Amino acid sequence: MIDDKRGDEALPTDRQSRQTAAIVGPGSIGGTIAAWLAASDAISVTLCVRTPFDRLVVETPTTRLDVAPRQISRPDAAQPVDWVLIATKTYDVAGTAAWLAQLVGRETRVAVLQNGVEHVRRFADHVPSDRLLPVMVDIPAERDAPGRIRQRRRGTMEVPAGSAGHAFAALFERAEIDVSESSDFVTAIWQKLCVNSAGAVSVLSNEPGGVARREPAAEIMRALIRECIAVGRAEGAVLDDSLIESVVQRYRDAPADSVNSMLADRRASRPMEWDARNGVVGRLGKKHGIATPVSDTVAGLLATIDESARSKR
Numbered sequence: 514m515i516d517d518k519r520g521d522e523a524l525p526t527d528r529q530s531r532q533t534a535a536i537v538g539p540g541s542i543g544g545t546i547a548a549w550l551a552a553s554d555a556i557s558v559t560l561c562v563r564t565p566f567d568r569l570v571v572e573t574p575t576t577r578l579d580v581a582p583r584q585i586s587r588p589d590a591a592q593p594v595d596w597v598l599i600a601t602k603t604y605d606v607a608g609t610a611a612w613l614a615q616l617v618g619r620e621t622r623v624a625v626l627q628n629g630v631e632h633v634r635r636f637a638d639h640v641p642s643d644r645l646l647p648v649m650v651d652i653p654a655e656r657d658a659p660g661r662i663r664q665r666r667r668g669t670m671e672v673p674a675g676s677a678g679h680a681f682a683a684l685f686e687r688a689e690i691d692v693s694e695s696s697d698f699v700t701a702i703w704q705k706l707c708v709n710s711a712g713a714v715s716v717l718s719n720e721p722g723g724v725a726r727r728e729p730a731a732e733i734m735r736a737l738i739r740e741c742i743a744v745g746r747a748e749g750a751v752l753d754d755s756l757i758e759s760v761v762q763r764y765r766d767a768p769a770d771s772v773n774s775m776l777a778d779r780r781a782s783r784p785m786e787w788d789a790r791n792g793v794v795g796r797l798g799k800k801h802g803i804a805t806p807v808s809d810t811v812a813g814l815l816a817t818i819d820e821s822a823r824s825k826r
C-alpha cells in the first residue's frame with residue numbers, strides 16, 4: 514500500500530487557488546475522467562485507489578492520454594477537496610465510506626458517476642443529499658489492467674440542471690467529453706435504465722447483443738422494458754411506450770458481437786451490477802404497488818449466478 518504517491522503531475526505550487534478533485538475508483542470510467550481532467554489541467558486531481566498503479570494511460574478515439582496524478586491508497590492520507598467523483602461499481606458503495614469521511618468538507622460536492630437510478634439514495638447514509646450530484650455516464654471504456662484503459666468513442670455525461678451541474682460541466686470544458694445539463698434528469702436516467710435492464714437478456718443467455726435479433730429474446734426484452742417504463746413513470750419519469758421498440762431496435766442495430774458490461778463481468782466471474790440494473794425495478798415497483806414479475810425473475814436468476822461466482826472466487 515502507498516499513502517501519498519506524488520506523480521509528475523503532483524500538486525502545483527498555486528494549489529491554494531486551484532480547485533481540487535479526488536476520483537474514488539479510477540477504473541474504466543474514473544480513470545478516463547481523471548485522465549481527461551489531468552490532461553486538460555482543469556483541476557488538481559488526486560486518485561483514490563484500491564489497487565495502485567504507476568501511470569494512468571487512456572487510449573481515446575483521438576489521442577493517447579498518459580498522466581500520473583497524485584495517488585493515494587489509504588483514506589487516512591486524504592483531505593477535504595472541492596469535488597469528489599465516485600466511480601466505483603454500484604456494489605462497492607460501502608467501500609467508499611472511509612474515503613468520503615476524509616474527503617468531504619464543508620464545501621465539498623460529490624458527483625456520483627454510476628449506472629442506475631439511485632445515485633443519491635445509494636450515498637444518502639454517507640453524504641448530505643444536497644451535496645450529491647448524480648451523473649449519467651455514456652462513455653464506453655474498458656480496463657485492460659489497473660491504469661490501462663481503452664475509451665471506445667467520444668463520451669457524454671448528463672447532469673441535472675442547476676448550479677452544481679453547471680459547475681461540474683465547467684470542469685470538462687477543455688476535455689473531449691460533452692456534459693449536458695438536463696431539465697428532466699429523472700426521465701434521462703430511467704430511459705437509460707430501460708436500455709440497461711433489457712441487457713440482462715444478453716447476460717442470462719450468455720450471448721452478445723445480437724441475441725436481440727431473435728424474437729424470443731426480443732420478447733423478454735420488451736417485457737423488461739414495459740415494467741421499467743411502468744415503474745419509471747411512477748417515479749416521475751416521462752416515458753413513451755415507443756421506447757419499447759426503440760430500445761429493442763437499438764440492440765438489433767448494434768454490432769452483433771457487442772458485449773455489455775454485465776455480460777463481460779459474468780464471463781470474467783466478477784460481481785455484477787444486477788441490483789442497480791434489474792433488482793431496482795422490482796424494489797421500486799413494490800413501493801408503488803406495481804407488479805414486476807419478469808424483472809423479479811430476471812433479477813433472481815442474475816443474483817443466483819452472481820452468488821455462485823462469488824462462492825468460487
Ligand SMILES: NC(=O)c1ccc[n+]([C@@H]2O[C@H](COP(=O)([O-])OP(=O)(O)OC[C@H]3O[C@@H](n4cnc5c(N)ncnc54)[C@H](OP(=O)(O)O)[C@@H]3O)[C@@H](O)[C@H]2O)c1
Pocket residue numbers: 537538539540541542543561562563564600601602603605608609626627628650651652653654655656659774786
Ligand atoms: N465502463 C463503461 O463503459 C461504463 C459506461 C457507463 C457507465 N458505467 C458505470 O460506471 C460505474 C463504474 O464502472 P467501471 O466500468 O468504471 O468499473 P471498473 O472498471 O470496475 O472500475 C471501478 C473501480 O473502482 C475501484 N474501487 C472499488 N472499490 C474501491 C474502494 N473502496 N476504494 C477505491 N477504489 C475502489 C476499483 O478498484 P480495483 O482496481 O481494485 O478493481 C476500480 O478501479 C458503474 O456503475 C458502471 O455501470 C460504466
